[in-house]
Amino acid sequence: MxxxxxxxxxxxxxxxxxxxxxxxxxxxxxxxxxxxxxxxxxxxxxxxxxxxxxxxxxxxxxxxxxxxxxxxxxxxxxxxxxxxxxxxxxxxxxxxxxxxxxxxxxxxxxxxxxxxxxxxxxxxxxxxxxxxxxxxxxxxxxxxxxxxxxxxxxxxxxxxxxxxxxxxxxxxxxxxxxxxxxxxxxxxxxxxxxxxxxxxxxxxxxxxxxxxxxxxxxxxxxxxxxxxxxxxxxxxxxxxxxxxxxxxxxxHIKKYEQNRQAVADYYDKALSGLPFLSIPVRSANSTHVFHQYTLQLKGVDRDHFRQYLESHSIPSMVYYPVPLHFQKAYQISGIEKGAFPISEKLSDCVISLPIHTEMDNDQLSYICEKIRDYKA
Ligand SMILES: Cc1ncc(COP(=O)(O)O)c(C=O)c1O
Structure with missing residues (x-):
């Protein structure tokens, strides 16, 4: 690479x-x-x-x-x-x-x-x-x-x-x-x-x-x-x-947007159908400018998956690991665990892959190959 x-x-x-x-x-x-x-x-x-x-x-x-x-x-x-x-x-x-x-x-x-x-x-x-x-x-x-x-x-x-x-x-x-x-x-x-x-x-x-x-x-x-x-x-x-x-x-913003969308299209094609993750769903009413390309992991330990990627020099990020009602500064009395089940689940299973204006196909094919090879 x-x-x-x-x-x-x-x-x-x-x-x-x-x-x-x-x-x-x-x-x-x-x-x-x-x-x-x-x-x-x-x-x-x-x-x-x-x-x-x-x-x-x-x-x-x-x-x-x-x-x-x-x-x-x-x-x-x-x-x-x-x-x-x-x-x-x-x-x-x-x-x-x-x-x-x-x-x-x-x-x-x-x-x-x-x-x-x-x-x-x-x-x-x-x-x-x-x-x-x-x-x-x-x-x-x-x-x-x-x-x-x-x-x-x-x-x-x-x-x-x-x-x-x-x-x-x-x-x-x-x-x-x-x-x-x-x-x-x-x-x-x-x-x-x-x-x-x-x-x-x-x-x-x-x-x-x-x-x-x-x-x-x-x-x-x-x-x-x-x-x-x-x-x-x-x-x-x-x-x-x-x-x-x-x-x-x-x-240059239009070009930057197109570059990000091309990366997302590549990921979509290469990663769709894998049993342990779902790719981002595109809304029928909105274009997607892919500030982040965020997967939802299914039945996979996220830390284990991230360590695996890291061992192959592939960085990843979690946006966001803690929903606001669990943040110390924003706890509201009466709002307990389970109050927002989707957000709580997402904060446990989302993972964002590298996406930016300068990515090339070698990088993308390497990342996708490693993800496809992953054994949970
Ligand atoms: C959704 C959202 N809102 C607000 C902000 C705040 O922007 P800034 O970091 O420029 O204060 C950010 C970015 O950091 C963001 O992602």
Whole structure:
């Protein structure tokens, strides 16, 4: 094999666009406009174009994006926000930080995404919002979720940190990008994300102009005019250097997406039918941008399987080993083991394989051959 197998290959990806990236960085260094330089508004314009004209506001990271969204929607202490219990901690963290009450619900076994029936069952007079997380790169079932939210006058904040570029098709044939379907979409440009910068970065998108203005004010200390603070805000800005890098990388996003999908197609073909695992199920309504390629193991000890892969120099990861209701910081009295059986089962049986923009067929055929050879 030509290259060591890694979960992500940011170095290989950088080498291919090095001259463009180096020049973009050098321009920022020469201008020294490190905060709110012109590259930031240029990137916001590209982001808006990418999201079919929705307003795009950048911020410091994806976690801040979620927090700013909830601040902009004026949620008050004690308000309830419904979210999947099988997700990255950031979603619950900001809810707790703002004094809101996280209300966990289970996910669907096949899609890993929020279970709409459970959302409905958990709506109370205190519920203000639902946060679907488009896990691993595929949109949650947004059409019924949006209808449910509308019937109950709830806000929808999409966490699309893992699904940048995914598209959802509605029954009437209309197609919308992840992030643009709810009231606000929040994403992350963490380096390993499908569109990643070289540090922390994040953004919010919304089709509501007034909300967009409020978001950009909150993200910058609540000020519209410097030193005049109309709202309580936060200091959460995308660095100019990161914006310059993202301006280069967003031009390649379609290709990056196709590369990931090609890897997923390869895995699908080579691994389908094996008795000890199931391959990811593709949703009928959403494209999959494969931030992760996640298998469910059946009747196999995951640690044993991971050690076997590791012994053949094949890395793997578990997203996520502990559902939120078992995390020490997020335990809610009355919620016991068995409360969310699907998430509990998934946290025991999921395993993500290497997937990134630079994988080649030699690597893929080697990984799949070793997996096929596995004896439980
Ligand atoms: C689903 C999800 N939500 C939120 C975040 C938070 O993004 P960040 O790490 O940029 O704060 C991440 C990524 O790390 C994520 O995967």
């Amino acid at each position: 030509t290259h060591k197998i890694t979960m992500v290959d940011l170095h290989g990806q950088y080498q291919k666009i090095k001259p463009e990236i180096d020049q973009a960085i050098q321009e920022v260094l020469d201008s020294t406009a490190f905060i709110k330089g012109p590259q930031v508004s240029q990137f916001e314009k590209s982001l808006s174009d990418f999201h079919d004209g929705a307003h795009a506001i950048t911020c410091g990271n994806g976690t801040d994006a979620l927090q700013i969204a909830m601040m902009a929607l004026d949620f008050k202490s004690g308000d309830e926000v419904i979210l999947p219990v099988f997700t990255y901690v950031a979603t619950a963290e900001v809810i707790a930080l703002l004094g809101l009450k996280p209300v966990f619900v289970d996910v669907k076994k096949d899609s890993f995404n929020i279970d709409i029936d459970q959302v409905e069952a958990n709506i109370t007079p205190k519920t203000v919002a639902i946060v679907p997380v488009h896990l691993y790169g595929q949109c949650a079932e947004m059409e019924p979720l949006l209808a449910l939210a509308e019937r109950n006058k709830l806000f929808v904040i999409e966490d699309y940190a893992q699904a940048f570029g995914a598209e959802y098709t509605f029954k009437d044939g209309s197609v919308k990008k992840a992030g643009t379907m709810g009231d606000i979409g929040c994403t992350s440009f963490f380096p390993s994300k499908n569109l990643g910068c070289y540090g922390d970065g994040g953004a919010l998108v919304t089709t509501d102009k007034l909300l967009a203005e409020k978001i950009s004010i909150i993200a910058n200390h609540g000020q519209r005019v410097k030193y005049y603070h109309d709202l309580i805000g936060v200091n959460s800005r995308l660095d100019t250097l990161q914006a310059a890098i993202l301006n280069v990388k967003i031009k």
